[in-house]
Amino acid sequence: xxxxxxxxxxxxxxxxxxxxxxxxxxxxxxxxxxxxxxxxxxxxxxxxxxxxxxxxxxxxxxxxxxxxxxxxxxxxxxxxxxxxxxxxxxxxxxxxxxxxxxxxxxxxxxxxxxxxxxxxxxxxxxxxxxxxxxxxxxxxxxxxxxxxxxxxxxxxxxxxxxxxxxxxxxxxxxxxxxxxxxxxxxxxxxxxxxxxxxxxxxxxxxxxxxxxxxxxxxxxxxxxxxxxxxxxxxxxxxxxxxxxxxxxxxxxxxxxxxxxxxxxxxxxxxxxxxxxxxxxxxxxxxxxxxxxxxxxxxxxxxxxxxxxxxxxxxxxxxxxxxxxxxxxxxxxxxxxxxxxxxxxxxxxxxxxxxxxxxxxxxxxxxxxxxxxxxxxxxxxxxxxxxxxxxxxxxxxxxxxxxxxxxxxxxxxxxxxxxxxxxxxxxxxxxxxxxxxxxxxxxxxxxxxxxxxxxxxxxxxxxxxxxxxxxxxxxxxxxxxxxxxxxxxxxxxxxxxxxxxxxxxxxxxxxxxxxxxxxxxxxxxxxxxxxxxxxxxxxxxxxxxxxxxxxxxxxxxxxxxxx
RNA sequence: GCCCGAGUGGCUCAAUUGGAUAGAGCAACGGCCUUCGAAGCCGUGGGUUGCAGGUUCGAGUCCUGCCUCGGGCGCCA
Numbered sequence: 054x055x056x057x058x059x060x061x062x063x064x065x066x067x068x069x070x071x072x073x074x075x076x077x078x079x080x081x082x083x084x085x086x087x088x089x090x091x092x093x094x095x096x097x098x099x100x101x102x103x104x105x106x107x108x109x110x111x112x113x114x115x116x117x118x119x120x121x122x123x124x125x126x127x128x129x130x131x132x133x134x135x136x137x138x139x140x141x142x143x144x145x146x147x148x149x150x151x152x153x154x155x156x157x158x159x160x161x162x163x164x165x166x167x168x169x170x171x172x173x174x175x176x177x178x179x180x181x182x183x184x185x186x187x188x189x190x191x192x193x194x195x196x197x198x199x200x201x202x203x204x205x206x207x208x209x210x211x212x213x214x215x216x217x218x219x220x221x222x223x224x225x226x227x228x229x230x231x232x233x234x235x236x237x238x239x240x241x242x243x244x245x246x247x248x249x250x251x252x253x254x255x256x257x258x259x260x261x262x263x264x265x266x267x268x269x270x271x272x273x274x275x276x277x278x279x280x281x282x283x284x285x286x287x288x289x290x291x292x293x294x295x296x297x298x299x300x301x302x303x304x305x306x307x308x309x310x311x312x313x314x315x316x317x318x319x320x321x322x323x324x325x326x327x328x329x330x331x332x333x334x335x336x337x338x339x340x341x342x343x344x345x346x347x348x349x350x351x352x353x354x355x356x357x358x359x360x361x362x363x364x365x366x367x368x369x370x371x372x373x374x375x376x377x378x379x380x381x382x383x384x385x386x387x388x389x390x391x392x393x394x395x396x397x398x399x400x401x402x403x404x405x406x407x408x409x410x411x412x413x414x415x416x417x418x419x420x421x422x423x424x425x426x427x428x429x430x431x432x433x434x435x436x437x438x439x440x441x442x443x444x445x446x447x448x449x450x451x452x453x454x455x456x457x458x459x460x461x462x463x464x465x466x467x468x469x470x471x472x473x474x475x476x477x478x479x480x481x482x483x484x485x486x487x488x489x490x491x492x493x494x495x496x497x498x499x500x501x502x503x504x505x506x507x508x509x510x511x512x513x514x515x516x517x518x519x520x521x522x523x524x525x526x527x528x529x530x531x532x533x534x535x536x537x538x539x540x541x542x543x544x545x546x547x548x549x550x551x552x553x554x555x556x557x558x559x560x561x562x563x564x565x566x567x568x569x570x571x572x573x574x575x576x577x578x579x580x581x582x583x584x585x586x587x588x589x590x591x592x593x594x595x596x597x598x599x600x601x602x603x604x605x606x607x608x609x610x611x612x613x614x615x
Numbered sequence: 616g617c618c619c620g621a622g623u624g625g626c627u628c629a630a631u632u633g634g635a636u637a638g639a640g641c642a643a644c645g646g647c648c649u650u651c652g653a654a655g656c657c658g659u660g661g662g663u664u665g666c667a668g669g670u671u672c673g674a675g676u677c678c679u680g681c682c683u684c685g686g687g688c689g690c691c692a
Contacts, residue, residue: 087631090638100634103672113672137635138672183692220692250691318692346690357617357688364690371692399619400687427620428685435626469628472620474685476627481641484654490640492654504651541631548631560629563639574647574656615654 065123095142102139113139151524157595165546170211179393181218184297188304193450197466199393201555209550217312222319230290236261237283272298274315330377339411354407376408390421426471433479457482464491468559497566501597502613520591523584531572562603
């Protein structure tokens, strides 16, 4: 429909140019047609006259009038109006507007999907938590946003790889190992002998216990049997990492998030990629030695100060493997890479990009992309909470899922723009009432299932042919609004993906659910008249389909009953 | 001090990427269940979009300068 209207406007525009009323040199001819946000503005609106007024040397309303006069007849359009400063508003007739219902029912799960990506490879790196503790709410936000982003990109025709990167060898793993070793000797966090910077959470005790039991743990990317020897630091380290990776797998599984690749920092050393990267940077002439360390002149590429690559004592800083890792991503053919991380890591953005530029490997300056999410504050009864039974000092993701459920947790964490700090209200997420946006959306889906079942039970199962004959009967304002909303779905899917903003999906679903509940309360579906009943059922089923498609993009269930 | 992000009704957040009268939910108040699920609907009140300039047909959105809050500023990741 939008395409039809764009075409009408183009025809009118060409006609005016042909008769010399407009300068032919229209440099940018992108005709904007948008679904109107206000009913009074019709179904679709264009600002064409406003954007062209200046170059045409005409006032916008006058230009709009000439455009409207030049519009060819189209039976889908029932009325055209000029409003405000010069907007052209199109009113679509009921039968044509209703066609979207069958577009949706025929496309099914594919409605809203497109092939804009053309199979192009995209990699999304997210969560990337180090194996030193259970996942917390911040990781949960990253998981919810990252996973939804992946689903969105796939829906837009991209070939998506989900990757989880973690440090399995650095100083933090040393701390982990020392912490477990201390627990093995019966040392507790408050003892004077407790290692400095040790991990104090109770789960360390669990690791120690499992280790001495000789347990075998398997994670998505490894499997390790405990040596049960309290003196064997290498064995403790290997077991602890596996144990925590396993815990994180359980967290992710409970959250419904899966990864294609777990990428180890240690592998960058084993494959000599770190060494190769160093040499390449030195060859590029962007390095220098000072204070016994090797520096990279990142200030050549927008950083506010230079960064150390190799420490005085010989080891590399984390920043170097980061660069090596991203070079590897590039070499694997990912021209689009999106890193989803907490905003507390934002300082790595400039650094990594600078390092990649210094490689002079033909990597574009703004590569890779970053989606940084802000902090999450969790509240209960209006007060900040720190669920601490397992972790010691922060809200674990698993505790949250256990308490409020997977669907609600995901929906909440993904429904706000990543750039804004958010408050996660446990009371609201738990409430099984209208207050809860998750149930609000899911209930719309379940309601359609319910009425469809009722129709079947009464011996009046849905009849598509009957509905197809009655599209013009959808004349109620609420029905028109629903149709308008449904027709906008494909654009929402595009926009949410291109802007890397999955929260737009949640936003849309709330609006769709609202439109539907309002309609359902006011207009009866199960009427005696066959065609009217069937066309209303069809409308409901279209809503259900879009609701299901949308919830799927968020990784949330679409239940048949609540 | 420098860098990133945010500032929208009492609270939590949106706003079709520069569009028309800034919208939802919570909280407050008043209505709607003998008919498709009330996990729902309808209605009322509540705003100088942090402040001051600027850009233009048009600014919550873009630019400049301030203010406040969060995060970062390590030879940790």
